[in-house]
Amino acid sequence: MILEGILAVCQPLTILWIAIGVVVGIIFGAIPGLTATMAIVMFLPVTYSMSASQGIAMLMALYIGGISGGLISAILLNIPGTPSSVATCFDGKPMANKGQAGRALGTGVVFSFVGTLIGIAILIVLAPVLCAFALKFQAYEYCALALFSLSMVVALTGTDMPKGLISAVLGALLATVGLAPIDSRPRFTFDLFQLNNGFALVVLLIGLFFAESVRKKQDFTIEENVKMKGAGFTFAEFLAQIPNAIVSALIGVGIGILPGIGGGVSCMISYTVSKNTSKHRELYGTGIMDGVVASETANNATIGGAVIPLLSLGIPGDPATAMLLGGLMIHNVAPGPLIYEKNGAVVYAIFTAMLIAAVFMLLFMLWGMRFFVSVLKIPKNYLLPIVMVLCGIGAIGNANQLFDTYVMVGFGLMAYLMIKAKIPTVPMILGFILGPTFEQNLRRVSQLxxxxxxxxxxxxxxxxxxxxxxxxxxxxxxxxxxxxxxxxELSE
Amino acid sequence: MKKDKQYKLDIIPGIIIAIFAIFYMSKISGIRVFKSLGATPLTNHFIPWLWGGSMLALSLWLIIRGILKYRKLKALNALPEGESLFAALWEKREVIFSFIALALYVGFMDSIGFVITTCIYTFVQILILTPVNKWGKNFIPALITAIIAGFLLFYIFRVMLNVLLPVGIFGFGL
Amino acid sequence: MGKKFLCAAALLLVLVSSSFAADWPTKTINIYVTHAAGGDTDYMARQLGAQLEKILGVSVVLSNVTGSNGATCMQQYRNGAKDGYTFIATNTAALNGNEATGMVDFGYNAFEPVAVYGIQSGENIVVKASSPYKTLQDLINASKEKPGTIRLGISMGGGVYIMACVLMNIGKAQFNIIEAGDAANRLTALLGDAIDATSIPYSSAADYIEKGELRSLCTVLSKSPTLLPGQPAASDVIPELKLDTEYALLAPKGTPPEIVKAMNDAVMKACATPEWKKIVNDFSWQDPFYFDVEGSIANLKAQRDLFMSLVPILEIE
Known part of the structure; x- marks a missing residue:
């Protein structure tokens, strides 16, 4: 059965689909405004006509590629290509500013690979045990988990607490627009039916980073002579990061297993944990490897984690895995407790496809690094308008709604004013993601x-x-x- | 001390946020509460009150902090000189024009269509970000970039990936 | 003069619209799907689109416009282009359910129904296999014996909510109603002992039933799917408890009837093929299920009448 699954994937055509999936995923991940989820949404219908193992292999490749690709624009443009790379900006961009763009990219790519591998390893070995644990998480536990994750905001606010908290509350407050969780009553929609769906995270992110980029246009120019040697760092440096990577991967897997939290939170939490347990916490944010390692290992480890409840329980954890679930069901593979007995070959095909996709991701990204860096050689007055148009397309493509571009402009303006007022924008993202989880489960708890x-x-x-x-x-x-x-300041 | 000079960055955002929080909370009472089968004791009003209230409290914290900084500076007679609003806005003209261009772009996209608005917007945005004395040299490259971007992106996303980009006044056979 | 002009205009209109229909279709047909890719509504619509391409000879492009259980898409395209190239693919539980629960203030009448072209494998009311309840009647009786102790997991506003209202108000059950979210969350809650009973799609429950972790008490469809015969139906216990999710193709209001008819013919042709039978057999354990325009409207009306008759017990203000 194991062999059958491996053989199903190790066919030229399937491997070709995986390669295409990884490349498309990386592109979608790297382009601001287009996310891994969107890549899966757009290509899911294409897989309907493929065989089960081909279709699922391609979807997995899109997922892995998409989550990994986000680091490119996070490091080079300070715009996270996907929500999962938000924390990669914190140290990735400062590294690029110091002329270490290649080193930052190399670190990100290699540790994305490490994170993916640890995630897959845990998926293969521990899935059944961890599922029993995931089922212990019900309303009470989620409510507390949302609170716990929100408390990380305080750590992310920096030295100006009221402004950091305002940012987080603003995020949570924006997330209340739309149909209320649980009872689906419209809130703050001003009778616009487009607002019933609330604001999309990706549209908020696009608006935020639009503001960021029009403000700091000088950030787009970096030293021309970026040195590129291998992955940009030494083997000793790699070894020194291992403990950090393992902790981050475990956080990533842990958050992945729990449905409904997702990669955007996992990278921020692992960044915070890494920072607060480090011996040199004051260096975080100035451009050190540790920050990139924490964020990129965690978000890729989340993939393996998220696939655990997907396969063993039939429960998707985020929009991307919900799409994967649909993709599996359509090929008559019903994820659930019997998947190993009924579709064992498919399960091993999925594992194999994920491993191959991870290796492809590593190769393509390392090989493409030179090319990515050359994007920065495009004059910023040409690059920026194109990025903005792509952001607009991303906003429309999120739900096929033109209305979302208006929201994007609104968020852009709001974010610009926030930056001018020295209010940090990152806590807002966390508040926006976790606010609804908190509300939904708090209200369920009130019932229980x-x-x-x-x-x-x-x-x-x-x-x-x-x-x-x-x-x-x-x-x-x-x-x-x-x-x-x-x-x-005083000593200055 | 440097931070203390930024009292305006506490007071002005504080006031705006306070007004926003009050507006937000004034809208809560209009939300229909769900009372029938399975209704939760905490209704859909609770969390808006919680966030709105926290927002108001935090904005008051900012305002008070700003006022304290102002007092401290005034006592030291070290109030920074105010600069003219117009000069400040002129300095930010690039940003302001960018936002106006973007707003017009998305505003007209539906009626005129993605391709034309994208070409015009890309062209205008390139010029906005280019210093005026270099416009002459950049005119043609900007035009070419804009036209390629408009058509290529439409083709990739609308035709190949079925994203519903507005077609507008020209049908393009769709 | 005025009358003559009107007559001429009317004649012209008839001419235009008939010539319109005669060579329809000449260009790409757009179908807007009300639910996200990966779901059953999307899958069925895309399979139908692929068949229609073969029959009509033009390309059929499907786009998902999602949100609010399909209401966003229906709101947006119900007054869309009436040129015969714009259609909406949805399911009837969303179409009629959203009207009954007050999410929207329009029903199938706001559209030109084209065809009902399939039926879902439906949801089943399930409990843990270790529980003593063998039938829906057992469960209801147990809840009456100990009011408020048996926890029924539901989600507000959808078909499951309608089911809960029927159970409580017509079936006189005494459940402790717990909001437990969408189907995946309800399954998690049931497996994690946070609730005692709920309703989930048969497709997600099948493995658990086979493995002996869950027990299905009944289907909420009016009758068992053809390939899963012999299941008790909830309507045997409470006649009003019938939640049939059927797939429907709609056109914006005002689309010429000739085109609606022509499209329906194409759908019926597609659904009659052996290829289609295999698709629906594999995916939803059902046999092909489709109607002509009148039949589709009658079908929609029957479900709407049933749902609207339940409005008083849905207690939605």
Whole structure:
């Protein structure tokens, strides 16, 4: 059965589809505004007419390519190509500004590969055990998990706490527009039916980074003579990053397993954890490898994590895996507890396809690095307008709605004013993603509280305690940073 | 001390955000509450109140912090000189024109169509980002870039990938 | 003069529209799908589109315009181009359900129905296999014995909500109603013991039933799918509990009837092929299920009448 699955994939045509999928995925991931999810949505119908193993192999390749491609524009343009690469900007762009664009890209690519491999390994070995754990997460646990993740905002706000918190609350507040979770009553839609669906995360991101790019146009010019040797870093440096990568991968897989959180959060949480456990936390954000490693390992490890409940329970964790589920069902492969018994060959075909896609991703990205960097040689007054048009296409393509481009302009203006007012925009993304999860589960908890009190839920209690600890720890760290900043100013 | 001079960056955003939060909360009462089978004790009003209220509280924090900074500076007689609004806006003309161009672009895309608006927008946006004294040299390359971008992107996304980009006044056989 | 002019105009209109229909179709047909790629509504629409391409000889392009259980797309295209090249593919549970639950204020009458061209394998009411309930009647009786202790997981606003209202108000069951989200979330909740019973698509439940983790009490379809015969139907216990999800093709209001007829002919031709039978057999365990224009409208009307008769018990203000 294992052999049958491997053989199903190791055919020239299937491998060709995987290669195409990886390349298309990388392109969609790299172009701001087009995401991995969109790549899967657009190519899913193409796979309807393929054989099961070909179609599914291509979808997996699109997924892996798409999540990995996001690092390119995150590092080179400071625009995360997909939500999963938000945290890659934090250190990736400063590295590029220091003339280390090649090194940053190499780090991102290699650790994306490492992250993908760890994710797949855990998927293959531990899937059944982890599924039992994922089922323990119900309303109480999700409510606490959303709170715990939101507490990371405090760590991400930097030294100006009220402004960071405003940003996060603004994100959560924008996410309340549209049909309310649970009861589907329209909120703040002003009778526009287009607003019923609320704002899309990708449209918010496009608006944010549109503002970022019109403001800091000088960021688009970097040193011409980018040195490119291998992956841009030494073997010793690689070894030194291993512990960081393993922790980040575990965070990535963990978040991937829990349906409904997703890669955008996993990269930010692992970045924060990496920063706060590091011996040199003050260097994060100035352009060090550790930051890129944390973000890129985690978001790719999330892939393997997200496939675990998808295959073993038939439960998709995010829009991308929901599409994959559809792709599997259409080929009469029903994910669920019997998938190993009924469609074992397909499962091993999926594992094989993921491994091949990961290797292709590594090869294509390493080979393409020179080419990616040369994008920066395009004069910024030509590059930027094209990026903006692509952003517009991405906004339309998200839901085939022209209305979303109006939203994009609105968000762009808002983000520009926020930047001018020195309000950070990253906490807003976290608030926007987690706000609805928090609300939905909090309201479910309010329904359960009388019949099923919270002390029956140990995971809930642990997470709440952890949340409180994170907040205390982060506030202290931020105050210390603020004091150091003030000292520096005084000494100037 | 440097940070303290930025009291305006606390007060003005604080006021705008406070007004926004009040507007937001004024709209909450108009949301229909779901009361029938399976309704949750916390209704769909609760979270908007929570976020709106937090927003208002945080904006007040900003305003008060700004006022305190202002007082401190005034006591030291170190208030920074105000610059004229017009000069500040002129400095940002690139950004302002970019936003206007983008707004017009998306505003006219539906009626005129993706290809034409994209060509015009790309061309205009390239010029906006190019210093005026270099316009002459960039005119033709900008035009070529714009036309290629318009047609190529339409072909890739509308024709090949079925994204519903507006076709507009020319049918292009679609 | 005025009358003559009107007559001439009317004649011209008839001429134009008939010549319109005679050589229809001449260009690409656009079908807007109300639900996302990967779902059953999308899959059926795309399979139909592929068949129509062969029959009509023009390309058929499908685009997904999603959101609000299909309401976004229907709102947007119900007054779309009436040129006979714009169609909407949806499912009847969304079309009639959204009207009954008050999500939108229009029904199938706001469109020119073209065809009902398929039926879903439906949802089943399921419980854990370790629970003592063997039939829907057992479950309802148990809930009456101990009111408020058996937790029924539902999601608001959709077909499952209608089901819960019927169970509670007509079946007089006494469940503790828990909001548990979409089908995947309800499955998670049931497996994780956060609820005791719920309704999920047969396709997601099948493996769990076979493995002996879950037990199906009944289907909520009016009758069992042809390839899954012998399942008890919920309507045997409560006659009003019939949730048939059928796939429908609609045209914007005002599309010429000749074109609607011509399109329906093409759909019927497509559905009569052995190829189509294999597709629906494999995908939804059903036999081909399709009607002419009148039959499709009658079918839509029957479901709407049933849903609208339930509005008083849906308690939506």
């Amino acid at each position: 509280a009388s019949s099923d009190p919270f002390y029956n839920h140990p995971i809930f209690c642990v997470l709440i305690v952890a949340t409180i600890l994170v907040i205390i720890f982060s506030v202290r760290a931020n105050l210390k940073d603020a004091a150091r900043e003030r000292e520096q």
